[in-house]
Structures are given as C-alpha cells and as structure tokens.
Amino acid sequence: MAAAGYRAVAMDLRGYGASDKTPRGYDPFTVAADVSGVVRSLGATDAVIVGHGWGGFVAWSTAVLAPKQVRAVGAVSAPHPLMLMRTAQPRAVAQVGWFQLPILPERRLLAHDGIHIERLLRDWSAPGGSFPDAEASRRYRAALQVWPAPHCALEYHRWFVRSRLRADGRRYSARMRTPVAVPVLQVHGALDGAVNAASTATTPPGLITGELRHAVLTKAGHFPHEELPEQFNKLLLDWLAGLEP
Incomplete structure (x- = not known):
C-alpha cells in the first residue's frame, strides 16, 4: 500500500502484538473507539479501514459507531x-x-510452543496451500505466546457469544442495524475453513447503503492476504483507486 503512494498504518488491536493488553475493553464499542482514536492521533480526519477476521468485525463496527x-x-x-x-x-x-471455557483454551494456545496456533491457521486456510510456511508459523506463534495475549485474543470471542443475552449485546445489535453508508469491499476465500464464503454474498437489504463490491478468491482460504498476497493487493489497490479522493 505504501509503495503505491498511500499512507499505510498497520495497527495491532488491543490485546495483540505491541498494543496494551488491558484486563477489559474487548467489546466493539471500546475497540471502535480505539481505532477512531488512532486515526485522529495520526493527524487524519478519516481513513479507509481495512481489517481481516476480527479486525474486519471491528472495521464494520467503527463505520457505524465512529x-x-x-x-x-x-x-x-x-x-x-x-x-x-x-x-x-x-x-x-x-x-x-x-x-x-475458562483457562483451558489459554493453556492450549500456550502448550507445546504454540503448536495449536499453527494448526488453527492450517485448518482455516485452503487445503494444500503454502500458508503458513515455517516463518509465518513462527511469527504467529511467538506473537500469541506473550502473556496475556492468548487471554486477550479469546476475550473478543467471549464477548461476542456471552453478550447475546446481555444488554450491551442487544444495544450493539441495535446500533449495527444502522446502514453502513460508505463504500465497502468484501473479500472472501472460497475455501475458507471458518466462514462460508457463499453465504456472505447476500447481505440483508438496508445494512449497506454505500457502494458494495464483493470478491471471492477461488483458491484462498480464511487468509487471502497471506495465501494470495499479489492477487489480494491488486484487488485492494484497484478498489482504492476508484474511491473518492
């Protein structure tokens, strides 16, 4: 992105990588505020927010909440x-x-030098693909073995499930019925082991009122930017070039 002339910023979400690993704050209201704060702290008024997986969940949320x-x-x-x-x-x-479950998932992510993290990456990628290679596996495993990163990562998933019956979850669902009024690019891998790409092609009317572009990479799994980086970069750059300056 930077080589193409864009100001590209890679942000570690709260709880990951070099970001603070706080005891709470893994709900979309807080994390959307984190993203909004980062944009403004860099001297910008707005930005194109691109996110993968849970980062994509945060990107959708930020478009409505900020x-x-x-x-x-x-x-x-x-x-x-x-x-x-x-x-x-x-x-x-x-x-x-x-x-x-409490404690057990964290222990499993840390066990045997984080081998379960590599297995998750392989399970959700396209069968027979080259991702993750040895270097990618080492980096992912090392990043999630810095305590309490495993716990923080799981807290996002725990909030999403446990909030279904709580007031904050109902409030979030109600807010997310607000239409996303900006342009949207949705990219999915046809061989995704986590998300059914075919079922994402149709979004209920009214949730997106901005221009929507939907792309499915036939040979990619859950990590198209990692599995097919050149094809993914071209798709993203073509879309960015068509946005309003």
Whole structure:
C-alpha cells in the first residue's frame, strides 16, 4: 500500500502484538473507539479501514459507531456482524464454543510452543496451500505466546457469544442495524475453513447503503492476504483507486 503512494498504518488491536493488553475493553464499542482514536492521533480526519477476521468485525463496527473517522471499509473474511453467526462454518462455531471455557483454551494456545496456533491457521486456510510456511508459523506463534495475549485474543470471542443475552449485546445489535453508508469491499476465500464464503454474498437489504463490491478468491482460504498476497493487493489497490479522493 505504501509503495503505491498511500499512507499505510498497520495497527495491532488491543490485546495483540505491541498494543496494551488491558484486563477489559474487548467489546466493539471500546475497540471502535480505539481505532477512531488512532486515526485522529495520526493527524487524519478519516481513513479507509481495512481489517481481516476480527479486525474486519471491528472495521464494520467503527463505520457505524465512529462514522466520522471512516471513509470506506475493507472487510476481509469478515461478514457484516449481524450476519456472522449465520455464515460461520460448523467447525468454527464449535471452536468458538470451546473458547468460552475458562483457562483451558489459554493453556492450549500456550502448550507445546504454540503448536495449536499453527494448526488453527492450517485448518482455516485452503487445503494444500503454502500458508503458513515455517516463518509465518513462527511469527504467529511467538506473537500469541506473550502473556496475556492468548487471554486477550479469546476475550473478543467471549464477548461476542456471552453478550447475546446481555444488554450491551442487544444495544450493539441495535446500533449495527444502522446502514453502513460508505463504500465497502468484501473479500472472501472460497475455501475458507471458518466462514462460508457463499453465504456472505447476500447481505440483508438496508445494512449497506454505500457502494458494495464483493470478491471471492477461488483458491484462498480464511487468509487471502497471506495465501494470495499479489492477487489480494491488486484487488485492494484497484478498489482504492476508484474511491473518492
């Protein structure tokens, strides 16, 4: 993105990488405020927010909860939040259900030098693909073995499930019925082991009123930007070039 002339900023979400690993704040209201704050802290009024997976969930949320800071949304392997449960693969639903248990999921992510993290990456990628290679696996495993990163990562999934019956979850669902009025690019891998790409092609009327572009990469799984980086970059750059300056 930077080589093409864009100001590109890669942000670690709260709880990941070099960002603070706080004891709470893994709900979309707080994380959308984090993204909005980062945009403004860099001296910008708005930005194109591109996110993968849970980052895509945050991008959708920020477009509704902090719309002044969002010029467009690129959602990668991330259906609209109100469609998330309907589009998840059964295996992924079972995995997220297991994440609700206390302590045990964290222990598993840390066990045996983080080998379970590599298995998750392989399970959700296209079968027979080259991702993750040894270097990518090492980086992902190392990043999620910095305590309490495993716990923080799981807290996003725990909030999403547990909030279904709470007031904050109902409030979030009600807010997300507000139409996303900016241009949207949705990118999915046809061989995604976590999200059913076919079921993401149709979003209920009224949730997106901005121009929508939907692309499915036939040979990619859940990580199209990692599995097919050149094809993904071209798709993203072509879309960015068509946005209003």
